[in-house]
Amino acid sequence: xxxxxxxxxxxxxxxxxxxxxxxxxxxxxxxxxxxxxxxxxxxxxxxxxxxxxxxxxxxxxxxxxxxxxxxxxxxxxxxxxxxxxxxxxxxxxxxxxxxxxxxxxxxxxxxxxxxxxxxxxxxxxxxxxxxxxxxxxxxxxxxxxxxxxxxxxxxxxxxxxxxxxxxxxxxxxxxxxxxxxxxxxxxxxxxxxxxxxxxxxxxxxxxxxxxxxxxxxxxxxxxxxxxxxxxxxxxxxxxxxxxxxxxxxxxxxxxxxxxxxxx
Numbered sequence: 001x002x003x004x005x006x007x008x009x010x011x012x013x014x015x016x017x018x019x020x021x022x023x024x025x026x027x028x029x030x031x032x033x034x035x036x037x038x039x040x041x042x043x044x045x046x047x048x049x050x051x052x053x054x055x056x057x058x059x060x061x062x063x064x065x066x067x068x069x070x071x072x073x074x075x076x077x078x079x080x081x082x083x084x085x086x087x088x089x090x091x092x093x094x095x096x097x098x099x100x101x102x103x104x105x106x107x108x109x110x111x112x113x114x115x116x117x118x119x120x121x122x123x124x125x126x127x128x129x130x131x132x133x134x135x136x137x138x139x140x141x142x143x144x145x146x147x148x149x150x151x152x153x154x155x156x157x158x159x160x161x162x163x164x165x166x167x168x169x170x171x172x173x174x175x176x177x178x179x180x181x182x183x184x185x186x187x188x189x190x191x192x193x194x195x196x197x198x199x200x201x202x203x204x205x206x207x208x209x210x211x212x213x214x215x216x217x218x219x220x221x222x223x224x225x226x227x228x229x230x231x232x233x234x235x236x237x238x239x240x241x242x243x244x245x246x247x248x249x250x251x252x253x254x255x256x257x258x259x260x261x262x263x
Contacts, residue, residue: 001017001019001020024203024244024245024246025244026203026205026242026243026244027242028205028206028207028240028241028242029240029241029242030207030210030238030239030240030241031064031068031238031239031240031241032236032237032238032239033057033060033236033237034215034234034235034236034237035053035234035235035236036232036233036234037049037053037232037233037234037235038219038231038232038233039219039230039231039232039233040231042233050216050233050235053235054214054216054235057214057235057236057237058214058237060237061212061214061237061239063174064239065239065241066172066174067174068241068243069202069204069241069243070125070174070175070176071176071243072202072243072244072245073125073195073197073201073202073243073245073251074176074193074195074253075245076195076197076201076245076248076251076252076253077248078108078248078249078251078252078253079252079253079255080101080104080105080108080252080253080254080255081254081255081256082095082096082097082101082254082255082256082257083095083101083256085255088178088180088181088191088255089180089181090181091181091189091191091255091256091257092181092189092257093181093189093257093259094257095256095257096133096256096257096258096259097130097133097134097192097194097254097256097258098133098134098137098139099134099137099139099140099164099165101254101256102124102164102165102167102196102254103165105196105252105254106122106165106166106167106196108252109122109196109197109198109250109251109252112249112250113249114197114198114199114201114247114249114250114251115198115199115200115250116166116198116199117168117198117199118199119168120166121163121166121167121168122166122167122168122196122197122198123167123168123169123170123196123197123198124167124168124169124170124194124195124196124197125170125172125175125194125195126161126169126170126171126172126175126194127171127172127173127175127177127192127194127258128171128172128173129192129258129259129260129261130171130175130192130194130256130258131161131169131171132258132260133258133259134161134169135161140164143164144162144164167196175192175193175194175195176192176193177190177191177192177193177261178190178191178193179191181257189257189261190257190258190261191255191256191257191261192255192256192257192258192261193253193254193255194253194254194255194256195251195252195253195254196251196252196253196254197250197251197252198250198251199250200246200247200250201245201246201247201250201251202243202244202245202246202251203243203244203246204241204242204243205241205242205243205244206239206240206241206242207240210238210239210240211239211240212237212238212239212240213237213238213239214235214236214237215234215235215236215237215238216233216234216235217233217234217235218233219231219232219233221233
């Protein structure tokens with residue numbers, strides 16, 4: 001809804017405001033994996049295979065959910081290529097992320113009136129290699145060095161990149177990379193896709209009738225045809241998920257190189 005810049009006339013109400021409503025659609029799909037083992041393994045193995053399998057599948061289910069959302073988040077249309085590069089294929093070794101690139105991306109979000117989260121920060125998803133590069137930036141290190149908080153929770157002591165210029169960093173190996181940068185003497189440059197976004201950039205939805213679940217079937221539950229001697233059991237997971245971008249103006253994807261990423 002546009003701002004009001006025309007004064008009201010006393011005793012006269014203005015024309016009705018008609019808000020712009022945009023429908024965003026996403027398809028909910030289901031995902032899952034499973035494995036099968038035997039009653040001998042379950043009863044005689046040194047480790048509790050069922051318990052260990054449950055833990056492993058639970059971690060994989062969470063990781064799958066994260067990567068599905070990442071793929072949607074990374075596909076935004078607002079892109080900033082590091083330094084002098086003008087395309088992903090032009091990202092060369094040496095064109096790294098730094099405080100200047102962050103300031104440019106922050107300015108883009110603020111210029112688009114992208115709202116911050118409730119803690120008054122934007123969120124930036126970074127790869128561990130990118131975190132290392134940012135700790136090499138003297139402007140960022142100096143900011144933390146002179147911060148009021150110089151105790152054990154200071155990022156320089158904790159090793160976890162803290163808030164910088166109103167940006168909260170989240171480090172994950174699931175932050176996407178792609179080996180499609182400029183070719184150099186050491187091979188093709190790996191391009192890192194760092195996403196900086198504000199509140200309302202994307203949404204996620206599941207299916208209430210199909211909540212995430214771990215599924216276990218006892219030996220013999222497959223019936224006479226598939227398990228006539230009750231010898232095998234299975235363990236798996238299934239979940240429904242969809243992610244969708246809601247407002248392309250609320251994120252910037254910075255595409256850059258890293259010293260650790262030239263292959």
